[in-house]
Amino acid sequence: MEHFSKQFTDCNGNSCRVTWWKIKGNKPGPVLTIVAGQHGMEHVGPGLLPEFAEEMAKGDFSGELRICANANPFALLMDYEYYPEKEDLSKINDYYYSLFRHNYCPWGLGRDTAQTLYNMNRLWQREGDLGVAGRITAWLWEDMVTGSDIILDLHGHQHPALIYSGEGTDFVLSAMSGIPRLVMEDPSPDNWSAGDLTHQAYLAGMKSLCFEFSVQHARGEFEFEDGKRYLRNIMKGLRMLDGEIIHDHNIWKIPFNPPEDKKGILKAEHTGRLRFFVNYDDEVQKGDLLFVIRDVETGKVLQEGRAPRWGIVGSLTPYTIVKPGMFCTYVPVPELLLAAGTPATKFEENWWQK
Numbered sequence: 001m002e003h004f005s006k007q008f009t010d011c012n013g014n015s016c017r018v019t020w021w022k023i024k025g026n027k028p029g030p031v032l033t034i035v036a037g038q039h040g041m042e043h044v045g046p047g048l049l050p051e052f053a054e055e056m057a058k059g060d061f062s063g064e065l066r067i068c069a070n071a072n073p074f075a076l077l078m079d080y081e082y083y084p085e086k087e088d089l090s091k092i093n094d095y096y097y098s099l100f101r102h103n104y105c106p107w108g109l110g111r112d113t114a115q116t117l118y119n120m121n122r123l124w125q126r127e128g129d130l131g132v133a134g135r136i137t138a139w140l141w142e143d144m145v146t147g148s149d150i151i152l153d154l155h156g157h158q159h160p161a162l163i164y165s166g167e168g169t170d171f172v173l174s175a176m177s178g179i180p181r182l183v184m185e186d187p188s189p190d191n192w193s194a195g196d197l198t199h200q201a202y203l204a205g206m207k208s209l210c211f212e213f214s215v216q217h218a219r220g221e222f223e224f225e226d227g228k229r230y231l232r233n234i235m236k237g238l239r240m241l242d243g244e245i246i247h248d249h250n251i252w253k254i255p256f257n258p259p260e261d262k263k264g265i266l267k268a269e270h271t272g273r274l275r276f277f278v279n280y281d282d283e284v285q286k287g288d289l290l291f292v293i294r295d296v297e298t299g300k301v302l303q304e305g306r307a308p309r310w311g312i313v314g315s316l317t318p319y320t321i322v323k324p325g326m327f328c329t330y331v332p333v334p335e336l337l338l339a340a341g342t343p344a345t346k347f348e349e350n351w352w353q354k
Contacts, residue, residue: 029063040075
């Protein structure tokens with residue numbers, strides 16, 4: 001493993017070092033670049049990538065790996081999405097974390113309320129004075145990303161792993177991984193969203209995918225081995241590693257919870273305690289029991305939520321206590337990308353040279 005690192009200093013004189021590794025295989029092959037740790041509360045990618053890099057440094061593979069496990073140490077050390085270097089950083093002590101994600105920000109810059117350029121994954125290939133996060137992305141793009149064939153951007157979410165698809169997503173590459181779902185995004189992102197790594201890599205002619213794992217501000221130990229398996233699968237599909245890719249579960253493509261698809265959305269009709277009987281990506285039939293809401297005082301069942309149609313479980317609210325009108329779950333109608341037990345299609349030999 002070759003190590004490349006650079007020290008970065010914020011506007012207040014605080015410094016952190018960013019490191020990436022280059023691992024060359026023993027045969028020609030594509031250049032696969034993997035980035036994690038852009039958002040400081042997403043720890044599974046930064047946790048599994050050093051283990052994966054050490055494993056691959058001992059192994060036999062084709063091509064070249066470039067890995068940056070901790071792209072934003074400033075934010076990771078705060079356990080917060082971004083690093084608001086020009087704000088009063090002591091306010092992080094007032095931060096109230098909950099599963100409800102970006103709805104609270106001590107600086108008034110939550111994702112739901114502000115498109116802040118402190119957010120590292122909106123700064124790729126963007127011009128102007130973008131602070132320390134912008135200087136990091138500029139360095140990584142020039143020194144690590146440029147010359148790559150495939151970009152994998154690892155993030156964290158609140159549910160099991162998925163791939164967000166944008167413009168130029170290769171569905172064959174997605175199905176190889178074994179991640180259960182591909183979620184369709186808007187193919188024409190606005191100016192703010194267009195600054196993310198996967199979109200800019202696509203514009204530069206690279207194949208790119210955004211992985212999402214659970215859990216933010218924490219880790220699921222099972223996800224370390226799951227994540228490394230997904231990465232090995234993609235390397236097998238790219239013929240960087242030997243071996244077949246056969247998943248024991250279906251791989252689905254689903255819409256991105258479009259608000260106009262009201263037929264698949266179930267909401268609470270009563271105030272009470274919510275209990276689910278399904279998990280993400282479960283296939284359900286019309287009429288299957290998805291959840292019940294019980295009265296908090298008596299335990300009486302007030303509502304049964306049943307699947308309105310055939311589909312898969314696409315969303316589960318993190319709320320335990322719900323009130324009338326609150327979202328509970330969404331059952332999208334998916335498209336089957338790869339059936340369980342079906343060998344995944346591999347790319348042609350030397351496809352990156354054609």
